[in-house]
Amino acid sequence: MIYATLMDTDFGTLYLQADDCGLTQIRMATPADKPTSATSVFIAQAQSQLQAYLLGQRQTFELTLNPVGTDFQRSVWRELQRIPFGKTISYLELSKRLGNVKAIRAAASANGKNPILIVIPCHRVVGKEGALVGFSAGLHVKKALLAIESPAPQQSLF
Structure with a gap:
């Protein structure tokens, strides 16, 4: 299953995506990006930690990542x-x-x-x-x- 949400920041809207194994994407959102109705613990954790980072309250991330690449x-x-x-x-x-x-x-x-x-x-x-x-x-x-x-x-x- 794929989960997605949008997150507003001071420099634009981020698109966060996860699957059942971890966070797969964080990128700048496009007009075509839509959140899913289903939620993911990986996205919830990413939102919380990103918010703290953007406020200068976090320097490292403790997230399960699942990036797709070679x-x-x-x-x-x-x-x-x-x-x-x-x-x-x-x-x-x-x-x-x-x-x-x-x-x-x-x-x-x-x-x-x-x-x-x-x-x-x-x-x-x-x-x-x-x-x-x-x-x-x-x-x-x-x-x-x-x-x-x-x-x-x-x-x-x-």
């Missing part, structure tokens, strides 16, 4: 989950972590096909010298997510 794509998505909250890496660093610096284009492609935005933090991968490049949900969303993860500026005591 073995290589899934290896990239697992590696993305190892990037700590508030940190970014380059596409070159991602390919190095995968054990093949020549796989940079393949790693970038798999990053761009990530079906579970935010939870699998593809937004933490940036271009050379920190350039914000490529994000399936749009660079404005990538900027918003990175801003959530940026340390708050310290207030002066003087």
Whole structure:
């Protein structure tokens, strides 16, 4: 069975989808996306944890994921989950972590096909010298997510 819901955020509406094995998608919603009448514990947990993340109250996710992709794509998505909250890496660093610096284009492609935005933090991968490049949900969303993860500026005591 497939379950789906829509979730409003400050940067747009998210589409969340799950099957009986876990969360399969989080992406920006399209006008054709409709919620299902049946509910899923996987979606309820994702909504709760996403809400806390968006409010700056959560840095990690504890969700059952079931993304659909090739073995290589899934290896990239697992590696993305190892990037700590508030940190970014380059596409070159991602390919190095995968054990093949020549796989940079393949790693970038798999990053761009990530079906579970935010939870699998593809937004933490940036271009050379920190350039914000490529994000399936749009660079404005990538900027918003990175801003959530940026340390708050310290207030002066003087």
